[in-house]
Amino acid sequence: MAHYIVGTVKTAAGEVPKVSTALTAKDVFGSWLARWGVNRMHYGVPPGLYCVGDANPESPVVVSANYKMSFDVLRKNLAGLAAWILVIDTRGINVWCAAGKGTFGTDEIVGRLAEVDLAKVVSHRTIIVPQLGAPGVAAHEVSKRSGFAVVYGPVRASDLPAFLAAGLQAASAMRRVNFTFRDRIVLTPIELVGVLKPAVVIGLGLVVLQALGFDVLSLAVIYPYIGAVLVGCVVAPALLPWLPGRAFSLKGWLAGAVWTVVVAAIDNLYLPELSGWRNILIYFLTVPPLAAFLTLNFTGCSTYTSFSGVKKETALSLPLLGCSFLTGVVLLLAGLPGIW
Amino acid sequence: MGLRYLSGVVSLSIEQDKCRGCGRCTEVCPHGVFAMKGDKVSIIDRDACMECGACAKNCPFAAISVNPGVGCAYKVIMSALFGEKRSCGCS
Known part of the structure; x- marks a missing residue:
């Protein structure tokens, strides 16, 4: 079992692995190696449904790519919160690049929602998709085909707690991409x-x-x-x-x-x-x-x-x-x- | 963001007649290219557009058109040499 899985949560659609929101030395070292190109194209997480905290049917659902670095940044920023994480198959590529290639896309989200039977796990019908996934995802089509409304989350996972606390509202700065030092x-x-x-x-x-x-x-x-x-x-x-x-x-x-x-x-x-x-x-x-x-x-x-x-x-x-x-x-x- | 790229090059356009003012494009654009003007959307900063295609993809009324692509010189050179099919090696 992967080192980041710390337990399971029972749902109407079966047991869902619960992941840690604390990154270990192994995660940090893995990211550092990937930055240097080591194992970068094989640094993935199995697609599927995960959760952090004591997720219940009312908890929000956040969508992520199955690049380990994307997944790590997300779970780290959900510390202290209860949420579901839907990891879709982007062939181990980060959200923005995968969206550009179309692998972070409408079909994959719709298919993955059905596969994990999310409608049974949660009582609401909203998924939070990272804004940088938007080049690959047609929100109105996801809604039409899956019944789940797409709300675009902030560009940076670090703004997620504020976004969730504000009732899924992003301040305009959260919608802007930077290119800092x-x-x-x-x-x-x-x-x-x-x-x-x-x-x-x-x-x-x-x-x-x-x-x-x-x-x-x-x-x-x-x-x-x-x-x-x-x-x-x-x-x-x-x-x-x-x-x-x-x-x-x-x-x-x-x-x-x-x-x-x-x-x-x-x-x-x-x-x-x-x-x-x-x-x-x-x-x-x-x-x-x-x-x-x-x-x-x-x-x-x-x-x-x-x-x-x-x-x-x-x-x-x-x-x-x-x-x-x-x-x-x-x-x-x-x-x-x-x-x- | 202070960084700006070349001006007057991007392929972005909007058909005002088709816009129904839902504002989805203002939400998905990572560079603040659009803004609501009355009950329709206008392009307020065309040169900030990076042609990611998020706006066109998410417009339920097909009012926006842009030729989406990755602004990567390596990819431009490789596709010029070996054809458009060649993908870049990025993750």
């Missing part, structure tokens, strides 16, 4: 992990170049690019509201340009053999575009970029970034000692 920082590890695979391929490429006589396998040559990865994946996302411009690629390019100035200064002080205008030019052609490209990828993590906007930004920026980067690489290879 913390929201952004927790998403940066998965960005770094995403760079690992291409980094291995590029690393192998460098080994081949070294074998061909290009002197590329030195920290002096590589560190500006390691820095560019950190700027694009971590620094620019962290500083997002303070970097000028609206396009992610522009924000990332500017942050990368600042790093390039730092690199030029470091080389000038400590690596005189690498300093000089030619190398500074190469850095400016390659380092900011790399940071810009990685920051552009962070649009996928953001909570406010539209598909139309990202399509436009990508179409405009990618050719410029690509040309700049390739020109720089050609200049770099042509100028490296050891072959010409």
